Amino acid sequence: MDRARxxxxxxxxxxxxxxxxxxxxxxxxxxxxxxxxxxNTTGALNRQRTQLRLGLHRIRDLQRDWRELGEDAFAFEVLQAQEPRAEPTFDYTAEREALLQSWRERIPPGSKDSYL
Structure with missing residues (x-):
């Protein structure tokens, strides 16, 4: 590949x-x-996968299940991607927090279906 490209x-x-x-x-x-x-969902998913592979994940139940069941028993997925906005001052962080809250209402932390 040439330098300009x-x-x-x-x-x-x-x-x-x-x-x-x-x-x-x-x-x-x-x-x-x-x-x-x-x-950066791509980077976050890669980091999570690496921590699990190394046995260093912060969530003990998740790490235990990973160790017992193996990597093939888990799916890593983007549930909802944020879209670019035309407004230069749009608060992506606040939007992500609201989206996260909405998703966690579906599967509340502390429930039998959540690792949190």
Missing amino acids: RKALIQAYKLAFPPMGIYAIRNLRSGRVLIEQSA
Whole structure:
């Protein structure tokens, strides 16, 4: 790849809207789920997967299930992606918090279906 093409691709990447939104880690056997939000869902899901593989995840029940059932028993998914807005001052963080609250109302923390 020539330098000009590489430079153009890097610039386009830097200007692209990041994949923000609500994501989940779902236990396919039990149905339990961890629902979180991130300004970079791709990076967050990769971080969560890495922590589970290394045995370092902060949620003990999730880590235990991962160890017992294996990676194939879990799905990593984006539940709701945020869309870019035309307003330059739009508060994406506040919107993500509201979306997270809405998703957690469906599966409340502390319930048998939640890892929180």
